[in-house]
Amino acid sequence: MGALPRFAALPIGIVVAGQAVVLTALSGRYGFHRDELYFVAAGRRPDWGYVDNPPITPWLARASTAVFGETPVGLRVVATLLGMATVVVVALIAREFGGGRGVQLFTAIATALSTYVLVVSHMLATNSADVLLWSVLALFALRLLRTGDGRWWLAIGAAAGLGLANKWLVLLLLSGLGVGVAVTGPRRVLRTRWLAAGVGIALVLAAPVVLWQASHGWPMLTVAGGISEDDGAGNRLLFVPMQLVLLSPVLVPVWIAGLVRPWREPGLRWARPLAVAYPVVCAELLVVGGKPYYSVPLLLPLVALGAEPALRWLGRGGTARRVLTGAAAAVCVAVSVLIGLPVVPAAALNGPLLAMNKEPGEQVGWPDFAGSVAGVWQRIPDTERDTAVILAGNYGEAGALERYGPELGLPQPYSPHMSYADWGPPPDRLVGPVLLVGRVRPDSPAARLITRCRLVAKHHNAAGVDNDEEGVPLSLCEPARPWSEAWPRLRRYY
Known part of the structure; x- marks a missing residue:
């Protein structure tokens, strides 16, 4: 198996440095989000669980405010760091598919400027850590599938255990990848003692959280059931449209190329479980009436997978194609920034901006x-x-x-x-x-x-x-x- 390209550390470092500067400069505008106020309060009362979420995000809130101060800026340091780490990990995923310097840089920029990542990197939410943990889990799973080295099950188990200690939605990713491996292979990765060891690590890390939920009557399941009952019909109705806009409309052809690429390139046959996982996760969410953004973290590895064919397509076109694509990208980036970051005065939020994303209003x-x-x-x-x-x-x-x-x-x-x-x-x-x-x-x-x-x-x-x-x-x-x-x-x- 050929060696992977070098990691494009310098250009990606420049991307995340710019990301940090922008997020930090804007982190003090408006104020705390309602969820952030709740996480700060929960962090003052450390426990192995809470009614509606596991403990990692409140613990991060406690750590960030203890070090940097109980202000929006102090709290959001950790959200910025999680967003930066997500960009690096998704770029590493692009490298896993053989992407060189340009592909990695494109993936990093696309990730940093996508609407969803901007939102969860600006304010601390359970999704801030969740999108990173999904990306890390996807990276480890892809490394396992590519190399066949069963020892990667240990890293997968650790990432899964941490994911369960933050948000149980990681079970969707695990089930989607599991179905993908069962359907498309390589099934040999399942025939190893390292799998049992990885499962054991995940269970040990998640055990305190699961035991807390069990001893309190599984309140997170009660909350999830209420969300499905109250919002399930609307979530199903909006699910497909939101998949097209939550990252960015300009990235839709890229992640679609990622879905198709493993079936067209024999050398990437091992990556087919990722392409299967996304529709499986979407189907599960449609059945239970889950929120459309729950599946968005899985689109980031697909963007990394589709980046190379997307850049090839762009390179084959003439000047007109590149100009039109660049203009569309600029418009989408501008919209993502307007939706995801507090760049307009609070009084200007009413109207289309709040209609597209209500979260900035909850910070005022x-x-x-x-x-x-x-x-x-x-x-x-x-x-x-x-x-x-x-x-x-x-x-x-x-x-x-x-x-x-x-x-x-x-x-x-x-x-x-x-x-x-x-x-x-x-x-x-x-x-x-x-x-x-x-x-x-x-x-x-x-x-x-x-x-x-x-x-x-x-x-x-x-x-x-x-x-x-x-x-x-x-x-x-x-x-x-x-x-x-x-x-x-x-x-x-x-």
């Missing part, structure tokens, strides 16, 4: 929100404030009040949403007014447990961004039951 106005809550809190009489409770409607609101509330004189907030429910309930001695953030549906259990609500104010962010907290009602209510009795009935998983 959290200090304003805490100020609105503080204004209502001050309306509670001094004699009642010591026994009053702030009850936030969701984990983002609770996280914002936990982060910004102390400087405004607010006490610890409570919320029955996701893992915040595990961090409650309020002590039963708190029998005073309830400052309720959000609405109580008349047919919900909360309507019988939080009563006599009167609307006091509505929150509006200074930028006028139409996000989930814009216009949220702030009410003063009364508890109808002791908190220890009411809390299990208030709990919400989604």
Whole structure:
């Protein structure tokens, strides 16, 4: 088997250095995302699991803020590093297919500028680590398939175990690759004792997370079931269109070339499991109603696989082809940057930008929100404030009040949403007014447990961004039951 081309360390280093500069320069704009506030709060309460995700992302949030400060810039250092590492790993995947300097550089640039990678590299999310772990797992699996060296099962097991400690979606990738190997080969990689050793490593690394979920009644499955029930139809309807735009429309021909290439080039027959894995993962997500972006990390190795034929096609064309392709690429890059990074003033987000990606809107106005809550809190009489409770409607609101509330004189907030429910309930001695953030549906259990609500104010962010907290009602209510009795009935998983 021939030697692989040299890794294009210098040009790819320049790409990731530019990526780091841009992401760092923009990381302080807008503010924390609601999920980031939740991860920061979860990181203050380290555990082997949480209701809606395994522990790695909250642990990363804890580490990043401890070293660099509890600010959006400090938190997002780790997201930037994960994005940089993803670019390097995908370039290494291109090298695995025999791609030389130009192919590796093209792959690195395409990865760094794709919409999905921009989004998850700008803000810390479970997907920030997930896209890297999928890419690492794909690299190790491809190395196993190419070389036939069973010892790569050890690395695959370690990557799979870490993936399971971050997000269980990695099971989709493993199942897709497994089906691919079973259908197309090379099946000899399954006939080795190293496979059992790799599985053992994965089980050891994932065991604490799985045991935590089992001991808490598998809450992540409850959350996933709720997502499928509430959003499954919409996810299925949008699934195919979103596959075409989540990376970038200009990259669609590239990853399609990646799907086709192993069937046309006998020397890449060993890579066919990757081409099979993508449709298998898509089919699984369509069945369960999973979100369209769940399969996007698998498109990056396909871009690496399709980069060489795409560049050959471009090189065979005349000037007109290259100019048109360059213009299309420039437009798509501009759109990706507008969608994925905070490059416009917050007040300009309303409209098409939020319609294409709502996440920037969820980074705007959290200090304003805490100020609105503080204004209502001050309306509670001094004699009642010591026994009053702030009850936030969701984990983002609770996280914002936990982060910004102390400087405004607010006490610890409570919320029955996701893992915040595990961090409650309020002590039963708190029998005073309830400052309720959000609405109580008349047919919900909360309507019988939080009563006599009167609307006091509505929150509006200074930028006028139409996000989930814009216009949220702030009410003063009364508890109808002791908190220890009411809390299990208030709990919400989604």
